[in-house]
Every structure is written in C-alpha cells, then in structure tokens.
Amino acid sequence: xxxxxxxxKDVENQALQWNKIEIRGFxxxxxxxxxxxxxxxxxxxxNKANKLRLNAERNPADKKILDEIYTTNLCIEDLxxxxxxxxxxxxxxxxxxxxxxxxxxxLNLGKRNxxxxxxxxxxxxxxxxxYDQFEILQEEK
Numbered sequence: 001x002x003x004x005x006x007x008x009k010d011v012e013n014q015a016l017q018w019n020k021i022e023i024r025g026f027x028x029x030x031x032x033x034x035x036x037x038x039x040x041x042x043x044x045x046x047n048k049a050n051k052l053r054l055n056a057e058r059n060p061a062d063k064k065i066l067d068e069i070y071t072t073n074l075c076i077e078d079l080x081x082x083x084x085x086x087x088x089x090x091x092x093x094x095x096x097x098x099x100x101x102x103x104x105x106x107l108n109l110g111k112r113n114x115x116x117x118x119x120x121x122x123x124x125x126x127x128x129x130x131y132d133q134f135e136i137l138q139e140e141k
Contacts, residue, residue: 042079048072 049072056065087106090113121129122136130136 038079038082042076045072045076045079049076 049069052065052069052072056062056069059065084103084106087103087110090110121131122139123129124139130139
C-alpha cells in the first residue's frame with residue numbers, strides 16, 4: 001500500500017485516486033478481451049483457409065473456392081500486419097522509420113524484452129535459491 005500512497009500523494013481527492021485504479025483495471029480487462037477476440041479470429045481464419053485448401057485440391061476448377069482462399073489470406077495478412085506493427089511499437093526501435101521491416105528481428109526483440117522482465121531466480125530467507133515460478137510468486141506475496 002505504500003507504493004500506492006507514494007504514487008498518488010500529490011492527488012488531493014481520494015475518490016480520484018480510486019477512479020484511476022478502476023480505469024486502469026477496466027482498460028486492462030478490455031484490452032485482454034480484444035486480444036482474445038483477435039486471437040480467436042486468427043485461429044478461425046487459419047482453420048477456414050486450411051479447409052478451403054482441401055476443397056480446392058478436390059475441386060481445382062471451382063473459382064468460388066479460389067476467391068474465398070484469396071479473401072481469407074488477405075484477412076490473415078492484415079492480422080499479421082497488425083501484429084507486426086505492435087511488435088515494432090513495443091520494441092521502441094527507430095529502424096522502422098527508415099523503411100526497414102525485418103519482422104523476425106522485431107518479434108524476437110519484443111520477446112527478449114518481455115523475458116527480461118521475469119524474475120527467474122529468487123534468494124529465499126535461508127540463503128537457498130528457487131527457480132520455481134509458483135514459489136517466487138508465493139514469496140513475493
């Protein structure tokens with residue numbers, strides 16, 4: 001609770017402090033629901049594309065199936081483009097401004113930065129170290 005008090009010590013209105021916390025909680029929950037929906041859409045599009053490819057192999061002359069495959073691939077490409085932009089934004093690298101678009105680099109850089117935030121080893125009270133994530137969380141509480 002000390003961190004909370006230190007963070008909002010300059011805010012005089014106590015209700016405003018709690019409103020900030022509620023807004024943050026709501027925005028995190030909203031963002032996660034949007035991300036889940038986007039992930040579900042991507043999986044559905046991948047499954048649809050796979051089914052359409054199987055149908056196209058059975059009926060190679062059917063133009064309707066080929067058009068659907070093309071449309072589905074465009075939707076998948078849009079989702080990948082959106083993910084790439086997010087990775088570039090999170091990586092905080094200026095190379096994108098100079099028209100370099102090495103997506104694999106940006107994705108790996110974002111993954112590396114995310115992994116560096118983890119606590120992988122914790123020294124316990126009895127001078128022992130633990131690597132178990134559940135134990136680390138319990139000790140942190």
